[in-house]
Amino acid sequence: MDFEDTPELAAFRREARAWLDANAERRTDNLHMGMEGEAAHLEGKAWYKKKADAGFACLTWPKEYGGAGLTSLHDVVWAQEVQNYRTRDAQFVIGIGNCGPAIMHFAPEETRRELLPRMASAEDVWCQLFSEPSAGSDVAGLRTRAERDGDNWKLNGQKIWTSGALYSDFGVVLTRTDPTVSKYKGLTLFMIDMRQPGVEVRPIKQMDGGQHFNEVFFHDAVVPDHYRLGEVGGGWTGALTVLMSERLAISGVQPTGFPQFLDMVRSLELNGEPVANDPIVRDRLATWYSQYAGLQSANKRMITAVAKGGIAGAEASLGKLVGAVMNQEIANFCCQLFGQAGIIQEAQFSPQRAHFQDSVLFSPGVRLAGGTDEVMRNIIAEQVLGLPQEPRADKGMAFKDIPTGPS
Amino acid sequence: MNFEFSEDQLFIREQARNFLSQECSADVVRSVLDTDVAYHEPLWQKIVDLGWTAMALPEAHGGLGLGYLELCVVAQELGRALAPVPFSSSVYLASEAIKTWGSQAQQEHYLPRLAAGELIGTLAHSEGLGADAVASSVTGDVINGTKLPVPDGGSAHFALVTANDTDGELCLYLVDLQQDGVHRQTLQTLDPSRGHASITMHNATAQALGNGSVGAPALAELLDRAAVLLAFEQLGGCEAAMESGIAYTKERYAFGRPVASFQAIKHKFADMFVALELARANAYYGACALACDAPDLPLAAATARVSAGDAYYYISKENIQAHGGMGFTWEFDCHLYYRRAQLLSSTIGTQHQWKQHVATRLLQAA
Numbered sequence: 037m038d039f040e041d042t043p044e045l046a047a048f049r050r051e052a053r054a055w056l057d058a059n060a061e062r063r064t065d066n067l068h069m070g071m072e073g074e075a076a077h078l079e080g081k082a083w084y085k086k087k088a089d090a091g092f093a094c095l096t097w098p099k100e101y102g103g104a105g106l107t108s109l110h111d112v113v114w115a116q117e118v119q120n121y122r123t124r125d126a127q128f129v130i131g132i133g134n135c136g137p138a139i140m141h142f143a144p145e146e147t148r149r150e151l152l153p154r155m156a157s158a159e160d161v162w163c164q165l166f167s168e169p170s171a172g173s174d175v176a177g178l179r180t181r182a183e184r185d186g187d188n189w190k191l192n193g194q195k196i197w198t199s200g201a202l203y204s205d206f207g208v209v210l211t212r213t214d215p216t217v218s219k220y221k222g223l224t225l226f227m228i229d230m231r232q233p234g235v236e237v238r239p240i241k242q243m244d245g246g247q248h249f250n251e252v253f254f255h256d257a258v259v260p261d262h263y264r265l266g267e268v269g270g271g272w273t274g275a276l277t278v279l280m281s282e283r284l285a286i287s288g289v290q291p292t293g294f295p296q297f298l299d300m301v302r303s304l305e306l307n308g309e310p311v312a313n314d315p316i317v318r319d320r321l322a323t324w325y326s327q328y329a330g331l332q333s334a335n336k337r338m339i340t341a342v343a344k345g346g347i348a349g350a351e352a353s354l355g356k357l358v359g360a361v362m363n364q365e366i367a368n369f370c371c372q373l374f375g376q377a378g379i380i381q382e383a384q385f386s387p388q389r390a391h392f393q394d395s396v397l398f399s400p401g402v403r404l405a406g407g408t409d410e411v412m413r414n415i416i417a418e419q420v421l422g423l424p425q426e427p428r429a430d431k432g433m434a435f436k437d438i439p440t441g442p443s
Numbered sequence: 444m445n446f447e448f449s450e451d452q453l454f455i456r457e458q459a460r461n462f463l464s465q466e467c468s469a470d471v472v473r474s475v476l477d478t479d480v481a482y483h484e485p486l487w488q489k490i491v492d493l494g495w496t497a498m499a500l501p502e503a504h505g506g507l508g509l510g511y512l513e514l515c516v517v518a519q520e521l522g523r524a525l526a527p528v529p530f531s532s533s534v535y536l537a538s539e540a541i542k543t544w545g546s547q548a549q550q551e552h553y554l555p556r557l558a559a560g561e562l563i564g565t566l567a568h569s570e571g572l573g574a575d576a577v578a579s580s581v582t583g584d585v586i587n588g589t590k591l592p593v594p595d596g597g598s599a600h601f602a603l604v605t606a607n608d609t610d611g612e613l614c615l616y617l618v619d620l621q622q623d624g625v626h627r628q629t630l631q632t633l634d635p636s637r638g639h640a641s642i643t644m645h646n647a648t649a650q651a652l653g654n655g656s657v658g659a660p661a662l663a664e665l666l667d668r669a670a671v672l673l674a675f676e677q678l679g680g681c682e683a684a685m686e687s688g689i690a691y692t693k694e695r696y697a698f699g700r701p702v703a704s705f706q707a708i709k710h711k712f713a714d715m716f717v718a719l720e721l722a723r724a725n726a727y728y729g730a731c732a733l734a735c736d737a738p739d740l741p742l743a744a745a746t747a748r749v750s751a752g753d754a755y756y757y758i759s760k761e762n763i764q765a766h767g768g769m770g771f772t773w774e775f776d777c778h779l780y781y782r783r784a785q786l787l788s789s790t791i792g793t794q795h796q797w798k799q800h801v802a803t804r805l806l807q808a809a
Contacts (some may be wrong), residue, residue: 037512037731038445045444109444302806312806322798325805326750330721333446333728340446354720357713410706416716417709421689424704 041113048110052117055090060121066295067389069124072246077161077203080127084158087125094132094156101140102153108342130199131155131162135208138225138278142265151206151227163204163230165195165252166275170440172197173411175210176219176272177430177438180254182211182226187261189213189226191234191254197405201237201250204230209259210275213268215436222435223271225278227263234258244397279407280352290359291402293366294328296391297321300370304387311373320369327362331355357412360403367395446727448512456516462493463524469776472636475527476779479629481598481638487528491560496534500542504554511668515675515730522676522787523683525779527636529563529595531676531790535669537564540603540615544653544661549617553601565599566791567618567642568662574796577613579606579644586618586649589641594790596620596640597629603652604644605662615657616649624648634786636779666791667744671729674744677751677787678726681719681758684780688712688762695767702765711765715758722747722754742808745800752788752797759784 041049069076087093088102095110097103104110118125136155139148154160171178180193191211201207207228214222228235234257239247266274301321304311311317334354370392371378380386381393403409417423430438448456466489475483490496499514500506514534521530538557541549541564556562567590570578579588586606593602604618620627624647630639651657689712692703702708729747732740759781763770770777788794 037448037727037734039731039735039737041444112444298805312802318802319798321805322749322801323753325801326725326746326753327721329728329746330724330750333724334720336444336446337724337727340444344447354717358717358721410710413710413713414706416713421712421716423689423709423712424693424701426704426706426709427700 045109045113048106049113049117052092052114055092056117056121059086059090060118060123063120063122065388066299067391068394069122072248074203076124076127077200080124081158081161083124084128084156088157094136097136097140097152097156101148102156108339112336112339128158128161128200130164131204131206134164134278135162135206135227138208138265138274139227141277142225142274143227144262147227147262155206160205161200161203163198163201163207164278165198165201165207165209165228166278167197168194169196173408175275176223177435178210178212178223180209180211181215182213182224182259185258189259189261189264191226191228191257191259193254195252195254196240196249198237198250198252199248199405201230201252202239206230207252208265208278210271212435213271216434217269218432219430219435219438220272221269223275224268225265225271225274226259227265228257228259229263232257242398242401244394244401246398290331290355291363292324292328292331292359293363293392293395293399294324296388297324297366297370300387300392306373306375314373317373324362324366327358331358353407353412353415356406357409357416360399360409363395363402364399367392367399371396446731448516452512452516455513456520459495459517459520460523462489463520463526467524467526469525469779472525472527472779475638476636481595481629481640482529483527486526487560490526490528490530495530496538496560497558499534500538500554500558504542504550505558506554511671511733512730514672515726515733518672518675519679519682522679522783525636525680525683525783529565529598529638531669531673532565532595532599533557533563535672536566536665536791537599537601537603539668540566540652540661540665541617543665544615544657546653549650549652553617562601563595563599565593565595565602566665567593567596567602567604569593574793577605577607579604581606581608581614581616581649581651584648584650586616586644586647589643591641592630592632592639593642595638596642597627597638602642604649606649608655612656613659613662614655615652615662617652618644618647618649622647632786634782636782637786663741667741668733669791670744670748670797671726671733673787673791674722674726674729674747674751677755677784678719678723680780680783680787681715681722681751681754684755684758684762684777685712685715685719687776687780688715688765691769692765702767708765711761715761718754718757722750725750739808742801742804745797745804748792748797749794749801752784752794755780755784756788756794 084093091104094103095106095114096108099105132155136152139152155162166175168178168180180191180195182189182191207230209226209228211224211226212222213224234255236253238251240249240251241247301312301317381390383389386393418425467486471483471486494507495517497506498509499511502508541553553562557564569592570589571591579586588606599620601617601619604616605613606616608614624645626643627640630641632639692708693701695702725747729743732743763777763781766775766777769775
């Protein structure tokens with residue numbers, strides 16, 4: 037047990053730091069990058085291209101797919117270093133973290149060599165299309181139909197909560213190809229070209245006023261059969277690969293709100309007294325720090341296991357669950373701490389440029405996106421602790437016969 | 444970076460678990476809980492024979508010369524088995540203090556005997572309700588004062604005692620508990636499987652630890668190290684309590700299905716798992732900082748302590764809940780974990796105190 041880098045990793049750290057110093061601006065706070073939408077998208081693309089050209093994109097991917105052929109420990113070192121700079125390094129985490137592994141796993145070699153390097157450098161941006169209005173936590177209950185049409189497939193239906201769909205060139209989409217068998221067996225996974233007339237993207241205005249997610253409608257959208265990922269009817273297995281990659285991909289970038297909270301406690305005075313002297317603040321600081329530090333160390337343990345050839349299991353759900361809840365609790369606590377002015381959501385009047393007010397309104401979404409708190413608890417209980425599944429009313433039924441409730 | 448114990452250390456843990464599952468059943472724990480004995484002597488003797496008391500002591504003083512990481516894995520298993528022995532007092536506190544700050548003569552006298560289990564030592568610091576105010580005092584080599592609760596105070600041969608010297612400075616003293624000037628009285632505590640006593644010193648003889656200026660900073664350092672080791676005991680207790688709840692709710696049926704299949708129960712265990720894994724991760728970080736003598740040991744130790752205390756309280760209380768009415772009986776073991784959780788989050792300082800340490804140390808850090 038030790039904290040030391042191996043000589044190889046220490047060299048990589050120096051190299052990464054030197055490159056970042058020359059190519060990015062050092063952070064002076066832990067605040068959000070600001071700016072959303074197309075401007076953020078373009079800035080993200082420029083950053084990814086720059087790091088791809090320098091050989092720092094997709095560190096763990098093989099070189100022939102646009103990666104650097106390095107280990108997950110290099111990835112950790114990179115994440116540790118890049119967090120000190122103002123970059124959009126996590127802008128395309130869903131495409132690269134979720135869709136990338138699915139393509140690597142299921143697509144033919146020729147397709148991989150064609151698409152993955154463009155994904156790594158963000159020349160192509162990808163989104164993931166799983167959730168539907170009637171298939172959230174029960175995602176295998178989805179209804180988007182894919183029907184054979186010669187060498188192509190025709191897609192009809194609707195997806196929802198698709199991050200970045202508005203600016204995506206491609207997507208990985210889970211569809212129903214056979215409603216006459218059980219819900220898990222009738223699914224097929226495809227890649228889809230998002231830039232076609234049959235695909236319509238409509239941004240969703242969220243409760244916080246932002247527009248991060250989208251609805252995606254398919255009207256006879258066309259997918260060539262060679263864009264199929266895995267067997268017809270084998271989509272669920274593929275989807276699980278994607279979802280597991282997602283949890284690993286987001287476990288390092290999951291917001292907790294803690295660094296901003298610590299910055300606030302260190303710097304803010306209220307009524308002429310540092311808030312750091314407030315016993316209630318100190319109590320919360322200790323509790324949240326112990327959770328935050330626990331997540332950091334849990335991540336290190338997971339990385340150690342992966343580096344030794346193990347796999348990142350459902351334990352990755354831990355970071356999602358703890359981080360999302362803490363983020364909301366911290367935000368609420370801070371708005372209370374600030375007194376009646378805590379409801380003001382304006383950068384010039386609110387500490388940390390209204391980060392906590394923004395979080396009060398955004399954090400409910402974090403507890404839902406990428407698997408709800410409740411789904412995370414089920415995953416931990418069933419897959420890690422081996423507790424029995426809840427009895428399912430749709431078990432063994434053909435998908436078309438499953439009750440759906442009043443519509 | 445490597446965040447796992449070595450193969451050898453994991454082997455020691457496995458050996459310890461096997462040994463304790465044979466030699467430290469719930470019956471052994473209850474034999475101390477239900478009677479007036481302060482600890483389980485046969486188990487203590489076997490632990491001594493295995494060399495655990497000698498583990499982290501130098502070979503020159505009869506020790507095995509192993510490190511803190513080996514001690515951590517043993518601590519985890521002692522905690523898992525709820526071992527009713529004075530290990531933490533004698534090893535994490537008394538032995539560590541003398542090893543680090545004792546004079547040559549003190550080391551030569553005490554360490555081989557502690558290693559061989561001939562002597563049991565403890566730390567006597569608390570003086571009753573409230574936190575850490577010390578009224579005990581020493582003049583020359585004469586000590587007066589009352590300490591309570593003292594873990595293993597009824598069975599230990601000697602104690603490290605905190606007291607003020609004639610300048611009013613807090614110092615650590617070695618006090619033979621078998622001398623005439625010392626009166627000991629057994630205390631009933633929340634966890635009677637571990638003996639506690641009050642100790643009254645009336646013109647008793649005391650010997651300063653080391654050069655006589657071993658005071659508050661040394662005490663803080665000693666407690667930081669013990670905090671990491673105790674966090675591993677808490678971790679082991681968390682694991683055992685949670686495992687017992689999982690086993691029970693999988694087998695017990697209600698409404699025609701295993702109780703463990705209800706989400707109300709599953710989510711409870713998921714939350715226990717979260718608390719446990721955070722505590723484990725923090726304890727591992729603490730172990731690493733302890734083994735490397737890292738500069739952030741004070742923060743790492745306090746964090747490990749807070750995290751493990753929160754987890755053990757949460758898991759031990761929800762484990763009772765998951766067991767239903769049977770969990771509230773004397774017969775079921777749920778209360779053994781709940782009691783131990785209470786004890787461990789109070790000994791060497793409460794959760795409240797350690798949370799203050801976390802806040803202070805975090806805000807001091809760069």
